[in-house]
Amino acid sequence: MPIEVKIINRSNNPLPHYATEGAAGMDIRAFLETSIEMQPLQRMLIPTGLFVEIPDGYEAQIRPRSGLAIKHGITCLNTPGTIDSDYRGEIKIILINLSSEKAVIHDGDRIAQMVIQKVEKITWTPAEELSQTSRSEGGFGSTGKI
Numbered sequence: 001m002p003i004e005v006k007i008i009n010r011s012n013n014p015l016p017h018y019a020t021e022g023a024a025g026m027d028i029r030a031f032l033e034t035s036i037e038m039q040p041l042q043r044m045l046i047p048t049g050l051f052v053e054i055p056d057g058y059e060a061q062i063r064p065r066s067g068l069a070i071k072h073g074i075t076c077l078n079t080p081g082t083i084d085s086d087y088r089g090e091i092k093i094i095l096i097n098l099s100s101e102k103a104v105i106h107d108g109d110r111i112a113q114m115v116i117q118k119v120e121k122i123t124w125t126p127a128e129e130l131s132q133t134s135r136s137e138g139g140f141g142s143t144g145k146i
């Protein structure tokens with residue numbers, strides 16, 4: 001069953017949509033009056049003109065697009081960005097240009113993608129000890145050593 005999500009679109013761009021039947025994400029477009037230049041290593045907060053009301057128990061994740069990353073070195077700095085269900089402000093995308101060349105972002109460019117996810121809430125049980133496991137405290141490349 002699809003989940004209904006209220007949306008206000010103050011941009012001239014079409015609503016985000018699933019490009020294929022199996023797509024996990026919907027591309028999100030920049031909402032800009034004029035094109036902007038991103039210098040190498042510059043980061044920018046890009047407006048989208050979108051305001052959403054995510055149902056309680058869900059979040060929206062803002063993730064980078066692989067094509068922008070491999071072709072232009074542009075990615076989301078805070079990936080995955082978190083859109084809380086109680087956020088009512090404009091969705092904005094924090095882009096960074098990790099290439100050595102400047103990039104130009106135009107109004108309507110697909111700059112990121114949004115994935116809706118379920119969120120589990122927890123309560124803490126303070127404890128003195130945790131259960132034993134074969135991994136124990138190993139991490140950070142601890143497995144597979146001969």
Ligand SMILES: O=c1ccn([C@H]2C[C@H](O)[C@@H](COP(=O)(O)OP(=O)(O)OP(=O)(O)O)O2)c(=O)[nH]1
Pocket residue numbers: 062078081082083084085087090091092093094
């Ligand atoms: O890529 C993003 C990330 C966040 N947000 C908005 C929605 C989110 O609900 C809110 C807060 O995001 P986050 O919790 O990541 O930022 P924070 O630095 O912890 O700010 P706050 O103290 O407002 O939670 O900012 C965006 O529009 N785009």
Ligand SMILES: [Mg+2]
Pocket residue numbers: none
């Ligand atoms: Mg926060």
